[in-house]
Amino acid sequence: MSYQPNSTEARDIAYQLHSYTNARKLEAEGSLVIERGEGIYVFDNNGKRYIEGMAGLWSVAVGFGEKRLIEAATRQMAKLPYYHTFTQKTHGPSVDLAEKLIAMAPVPMSKAYFTSSGSEANDTVVKLVRYRSNALGQPEKKKIISRFKGYHGVTLASASLTGLPNNHRSFDLPMPGILHTTCPHHRAGAVPGESELEFSKRCAKDLEDLILSEGPETIAAFIGEPVMGAGGVIVPPTGYWQAIQAVLKKYDILLIADEVICGFGRTGEMFGSTKYGIEPDIMTLSKQLSSSYLPISAVLINDRVYQPIAEESANIGTFGHGYTASGHPVAAAVALENLAIIEERDLVGNAHRLSPRFLARLRALEAHPLAVEARGVGLIGALEVYHAAFADEPGVLGAMINRAMHERGLIGRNMGDAMAFCPPLVITQAQIDEMFDIAEASLDAVHQVIDKGGAG
Numbered sequence: 001m002s003y004q005p006n007s008t009e010a011r012d013i014a015y016q017l018h019s020y021t022n023a024r025k026l027e028a029e030g031s032l033v034i035e036r037g038e039g040i041y042v043f044d045n046n047g048k049r050y051i052e053g054m055a056g057l058w059s060v061a062v063g064f065g066e067k068r069l070i071e072a073a074t075r076q077m078a079k080l081p082y083y084h085t086f087t088q089k090t091h092g093p094s095v096d097l098a099e100k101l102i103a104m105a106p107v108p109m110s111k112a113y114f115t116s117s118g119s120e121a122n123d124t125v126v127k128l129v130r131y132r133s134n135a136l137g138q139p140e141k142k143k144i145i146s147r148f149k150g151y152h153g154v155t156l157a158s159a160s161l162t163g164l165p166n167n168h169r170s171f172d173l174p175m176p177g178i179l180h181t182t183c184p185h186h187r188a189g190a191v192p193g194e195s196e197l198e199f200s201k202r203c204a205k206d207l208e209d210l211i212l213s214e215g216p217e218t219i220a221a222f223i224g225e226p227v228m229g230a231g232g233v234i235v236p237p238t239g240y241w242q243a244i245q246a247v248l249k250k251y252d253i254l255l256i257a258d259e260v261i262c263g264f265g266r267t268g269e270m271f272g273s274t275k276y277g278i279e280p281d282i283m284t285l286s287k288q289l290s291s292s293y294l295p296i297s298a299v300l301i302n303d304r305v306y307q308p309i310a311e312e313s314a315n316i317g318t319f320g321h322g323y324t325a326s327g328h329p330v331a332a333a334v335a336l337e338n339l340a341i342i343e344e345r346d347l348v349g350n351a352h353r354l355s356p357r358f359l360a361r362l363r364a365l366e367a368h369p370l371a372v373e374a375r376g377v378g379l380i381g382a383l384e385v386y387h388a389a390f391a392d393e394p395g396v397l398g399a400m401i402n403r404a405m406h407e408r409g410l411i412g413r414n415m416g417d418a419m420a421f422c423p424p425l426v427i428t429q430a431q432i433d434e435m436f437d438i439a440e441a442s443l444d445a446v447h448q449v450i451d452k453g454g455a456g
């Protein structure tokens with residue numbers, strides 16, 4: 001495709017390296033230029049409207065164009081556009097947000113530590129876990145167990161926690177001391193006849209076997225998303241978190257809940273941990289924390305984690321960690337206003353009330369000839385697709401369907417052959433129907449092309 005030399009598309013190709021993109025394909029085809037947004041919709045530079053079926057990157061809970069967030073940012077920008085939280089300084093917005101998050105947490109938490117992305121939050125967690133073990137005089141207790149297909153970000157440590165090949169390949173990751181255990185995907189992982197509960201117990205046994213083979217005294221923590229997101233929206237099987245937590249308790253291993261996607265209503269409860277009875281020692285939060293209007297993330301730690309860290313900082317003389325933008329006042333002010341909107345408009349209740357419709361429409365697609373499995377909870381779900389013509393090329397069918405949805409005005413995301421749906425929490429029932437009508441028409445269109453032999 002050729003663009004006018006001065007167009008956004010041409011300059012994008014000339015100057016920008018993109019995340020999660022095949023750079024050569026982008027050079028040949030260019031990118032979709034999104035110009036503005038309103039509610040659950042975004043508009044491209046030709047004025048075409050799309051349903052943002054992924055809420056951006058699982059994040060724009062309150063929808064696009066929310067004036068209250070713009071005003072909150074403007075107010076704070078005018079008062080104090082920047083300050084930091086190093087060396088015994090602080091400012092109101094970071095204190096207010098820390099207090100709010102501790103009050104909202106599903107289990108007793110002691111302190112909030114602010115970062116700017118999910119990756120930074122999880123990277124910080126890896127460092128906190130190491131620091132704590134050293135403080136406790138257990139320098140051998142440093143390994144962290146994550147799961148295959150888990151997603152925790154892309155910095156060196158967070159990408160190591162992530163259990164997806166594309167985040168390791170050619171980056172020389174994972175780094176030592178990060179291990180991966182069984183992905184709790186029942187349909188893909190269970191042996192024939194194995195119930196969800198039996199499979200959950202087997203996942204817990206796999207975890208225990210790994211702990212024993214490594215030496216329990218070397219394992220510091222376990223990290224997991226309550227519902228796996230970027231690994232393909234994998235909803236935990238019955239009894240999974242109970243079985244996993246029993247093993248962690250037995251060996252005195254910290255539990256880290258990565259709530260970056262699940263947090264603030266996505267599952268129809270305020271936190272994924274609430275939904276699944278998870279009692280984490282550490283939580284990471286981002287995305288719907290500010291609806292991604294500004295970058296901000298948080299790590300919540302309980303007293304078991306905080307006290308040794310505080311002690312170590314006193315011994316050393318400082319806690320040698322911190323980002324220029326930790327607790328950024330404008331981002332914190334926007335997050336506070338965003339949380340106020342989520343509460344006032346009962347967006348968690350909205351997700352809860354609309355979930356049956358969302359899941360019914362998603363599950364109805366399971367009957368489609370291209371579909372293998374529909375899975376979801378709250379307002380997050382995925383449809384896994386398959387056709388024998390693409391048996392050797394995973395992701396090709398998913399990409400075709402994604403393109404067909406795009407043409408029809410729906411932005412989705414195919415993680416390989418899992419088509420994800422994760423709309424803004426402000427979505428209405430009519431808009432859910434509109435979204436799935438487009439998805440269904442797109443599946444039909446792609447199926448027809450394949451049947452006509454146009455698959456390649």
Ligand code: PMP
Binds near residue numbers: 116118230260286
């Ligand atoms: N954890 C989870 C569960 C995520 O989904 C993501 C991002 N998709 C991250 C961490 C990393 O967040 P970020 O992209 O802000 O670094």
